[in-house]
Amino acid sequence: MSSTPENRQKVTVPAIVRRKATGERISMITAYDATFARLVDEAGVDMILVGDSVGMVVQGVDNTLPVGLEEMAYHVELVARTRPRALVVGDLPFGSYQVSPQQAVESSIVLMKRGAECVKLEGGTHMAETIDAIARIDIPVMGHIGLTPQSVHRMGGHKVQGRQAGYEAGGRDRLLEDAVAVERAGAFALVIEGVPRDLAKEITAKVSIPTIGIGAGPDCDGQVLVLHDVLGLSPTRYKFAKSFIDLRQQIIDATAAYVTEVQSGAWPDDAHSFH
Ligand code: KIV
Secondary structure, eight states, X not given: OOOOTTTOOOOOHHHHHHHHHHOOOXXXXXXXXXXXXXXXXXXTOSEEEEOTTHIIIIIOOSSSTTOXXXXXXXXHHHHXXXXXXXXXXXXXXXXSSSSOHHHHHHHHHHHHHTTOSEEEOOBSGGGHHHHHHHHHXXXXXXXXXXXXXXXHHHHTSSOOOOOSOSSSTTOHHHHHHHHHHHHHHTXXXXXXXXXXXXXXXXXXXXXXXXXXXXXXXXXXXXXXXXXXXXXXXXXXXXXXXXXXXXXXXHHHHHHHHHHHHHHHTOSSOGGGSOO
């Protein structure tokens, strides 16, 4: 049966896990509110990531560090309220899970109560115990390794990781170790961000959970992009991202047309007036 918006099944965590075996590629995109959640869901995306990138693309801050747990919970709620077919992934923000596994469990519960269907957190070997603690109470966890934006200061910027061999943070061997640790700890999927494509390919072959790449080349089991990049709304164009439409210019043009008509008196006309 062809997959139409009407007959598409709800996407679940086990369904995402099965894709590793079936080889059907997984699509994930960010959304932070009900309007865009409805649109991307209608478009057929598999997972909606309510990402802490909300800080940069919605709140206007320079990196993800200022984003708080209650802010993430609010955006998760806006997306979950639309009851999408796509799986809703709630991103744990900086400071909401690094203190202890118990803090991570409590923060995950907050996001799940507001409508997340799983949580995502950044980090590899050092986060294994934390991932295990969350997964043990049946909250599905998505890992995230490579260019982890919450480590922006350790990395000295949003820089590609894994270019050099070695077991230090950001080293190629360490990232392979991180991926295995995240899988062993019980994560059901793994985001790989900002690494050379051959490394992402090697990790994808090594782990038995689906990998979701961003700036990690075509060999991952799925892909994720930030919605505002896909729509061409971001002022910056990144090498790893693709604008599938230039909505930024279209919005500027449409708003400018509105301003012109208001100024000239052409809007509103009689047809749009009450009598
Ligand atoms: O917050 C986010 O949008 C993310 C993606 C870049 C994976 O974590």
